[in-house]
Amino acid sequence: MPSSLSLLSYGRFYIPLIILVALLCICSTLNSSFLTWETGTAPSIPHEVSSVPCIMSEELRDNTNEHGLLKEGLLVPSSGKHLLPFATGPPTECTRVENESFIPCFFAGDHRANEQLGLTAMHTLWFREHNPIARALLKMNPHWNGDIIYNEARKIVGAQMQHNTYSHWLPKILGDHAMKMMGDYKGYNPNVNAGIFNSFATAAFRFGHTLINPILYRLNETFGEIPQGHLPFHKAFFSPFQIIQEGGIDPLLRGLFVALDLAATNIQRGHDHGIPPYVDYRVFCNLTSVEKFEDLHNEIKEPKIREKLYGTPLNINFWPALMVGDLIPGTRVGPTLMCLFVTQFQRLRDGDRFWYENPGVFTMAQLSQLKQTSLARVICDNGDNIQQVQPDFKETGL
Numbered sequence: 169m170p171s172s173l174s175l176l177s178y179g180r181f182y183i184p185l186i187i188l189v190a191l192l193c194i195c196s197t198l199n200s201s202f203l204t205w206e207t208g209t210a211p212s213i214p215h216e217v218s219s220v221p222c223i224m225s226e227e228l229r230d231n232t233n234e235h236g237l238l239k240e241g242l243l244v245p246s247s248g249k250h251l252l253p254f255a256t257g258p259p260t261e262c263t264r265v266e267n268e269s270f271i272p273c274f275f276a277g278d279h280r281a282n283e284q285l286g287l288t289a290m291h292t293l294w295f296r297e298h299n300p301i302a303r304a305l306l307k308m309n310p311h312w313n314g315d316i317i318y319n320e321a322r323k324i325v326g327a328q329m330q331h332n333t334y335s336h337w338l339p340k341i342l343g344d345h346a347m348k349m350m351g352d353y354k355g356y357n358p359n360v361n362a363g364i365f366n367s368f369a370t371a372a373f374r375f376g377h378t379l380i381n382p383i384l385y386r387l388n389e390t391f392g393e394i395p396q397g398h399l400p401f402h403k404a405f406f407s408p409f410q411i412i413q414e415g416g417i418d419p420l421l422r423g424l425f426v427a428l429d430l431a432a433t434n435i436q437r438g439h440d441h442g443i444p445p446y447v448d449y450r451v452f453c454n455l456t457s458v459e460k461f462e463d464l465h466n467e468i469k470e471p472k473i474r475e476k477l478y479g480t481p482l483n484i485n486f487w488p489a490l491m492v493g494d495l496i497p498g499t500r501v502g503p504t505l506m507c508l509f510v511t512q513f514q515r516l517r518d519g520d521r522f523w524y525e526n527p528g529v530f531t532m533a534q535l536s537q538l539k540q541t542s543l544a545r546v547i548c549d550n551g552d553n554i555q556q557v558q559p560d561f562k563e564t565g566l
């Protein structure tokens with residue numbers, strides 16, 4: 169039985185389960201568990217497995233048996249857990265220069281899984297969540313075929329991610345007020361378009377680009393630096409070998425992102441997509457309309473944006489304006505960004521027929537188990553040998 173999730177009522181009979189109650193930061197005491205996810209596609213289920221195109225999903229599956237498993241990669245002897253399998257070809261390349269290790273890219277449900285080591289680690293965590301659930305389901309339901317097991321396990325992991333994102337992550341980013349604006353879940357609404365709107369992908373959710381830490385900390389069991397040291401971020405791109413070899417090799421820089429100015433790209437992408445100017449979104453978000461720079465003083469104190477760069481407020485680029493919006497206390501966002509987040513996340517939830525809380529998707533008993541999930545629990549279960557975590561990732565924004 170995977171400790172991360174009590175699979176109550178997944179068998180033919182209800183099975184009594186031990187539910188761990190968790191407020192401490194020792195892994196063995198943590199309740200079922202969380203995550204942040206990727207963006208770009210509609211239904212709010214994890215890219216690690218769940219919102220991938222069918223063909224890719226078939227490639228991710230271990231079709232050598234009827235156990236509904238995902239393919240596994242190298243075994244980590246110290247933990248007995250597997251890494252992601254290796255990719256066998258494009259679209260990504262992880263051995264770009266000769267004196268780097270010949271370890272290929274990992275293969276996961278999103279081709280960005282190798283983009284940087286932190287992201288690879290998250291993909292690995294969530295990939296590791298699937299197989300123990302599938303095995304437990306098979307044990308309870310020996311009559312199920314591989315497809316049913318695979319899809320049930322996928323549904324459970326998707327629900328865990330939805331719950332973690334909406335119940336644990338979003339409240340920290342948006343604060344109480346915005347969560348109230350989003351309102352409680354009232355069931356699937358077929359009139360809501362759950363697609364990602366252009367300005368959300370092109371600008372609003374790229375707020376993540378302002379959160380990137382230039383150093384990837386690598387800590388040992390006692391939270392000290394590992395012998396191979398912390399990694400400057402530019403060395404963490406497309407270098408899965410550093411996961412396998414614990415950073416023993418000093419990789420050459422990956423030109424792709426080192427040379428990339430993400431902020432400039434975000435602005436350019438806004439132009440490419442024909443995103444309206446910032447001032448138009450203020451109207452959409454019921455903020456005051458703007459004719460002169462002074463009209464912004466309630467939301468943007470940053471003088472460069474207000475006066476120097478743009479000549480007239482009508483020229484203000486969308487992404488920079490979103491990023492410099494004065495943070496609403498208790499949140500990580502300014503007013504316009506908050507409005508766009510609420511709109512998008514509300515649509516993702518209410519327009520998703522398979523939303524985990526939609527009646528009929530899970531039974532009440534299953535739902536109550538799912539709602540005990542947390543990222544901390546998933547890290548404890550699926551990290552190699554993690555014994556202690558923060559029960560709440562408030563400080564890290566994870």
Ligand code: HEM
Nearest residue numbers: 207208284368369370373374375376377380425430433437
């Ligand atoms: C090391 C960290 C990251 C790097 C190097 C990175 C890099 C990139 C790059 C190169 C793009 C494509 C840019 C373009 O050509 O338009 C992109 C897109 C994007 N990024 Fe990031 N990113 C990172 C972290 C994040 C985070 C933390 C978030 C959100 C929380 C985020 C949200 C997005 C979104 C929403 C897009 C647009 C995706 C789409 O249009 O489908 N990124 N990122």
